[in-house]
Amino acid sequence: MSENQDPRELGDLAAHWDELEIGVEYPVASNHCRYCQSTDLVLVVKLEAMPGSLAGVQVKTSARKWPYLRCKGCGHESRGQQ
Numbered sequence: 001m002s003e004n005q006d007p008r009e010l011g012d013l014a015a016h017w018d019e020l021e022i023g024v025e026y027p028v029a030s031n032h033c034r035y036c037q038s039t040d041l042v043l044v045v046k047l048e049a050m051p052g053s054l055a056g057v058q059v060k061t062s063a064r065k066w067p068y069l070r071c072k073g074c075g076h077e078s079r080g081q082q
């Protein structure tokens, strides 16, 4: 499964959030980088560990998926909202 994907609206990607795979770059349509104005943006899902461990205390570590918007033009990455 290495076919190029068509750019999708952020809202469309968000609507299919559960189907997005970690580490895969999903081209984003109708958006641009605020730093270099490039329209070559991708959504990347990362696994993020949840904070909450205290020194000396064993806490069950949990992780959750989090969206990042990455600019292929200048490399800027911004943490999305979910």
Ligand SMILES: [Zn+2]
Residues within 6 Å of the ligand: 033, 034, 035, 036, 037, 038, 071, 072, 073, 074, 075, 076
């Ligand atoms: Zn950029």
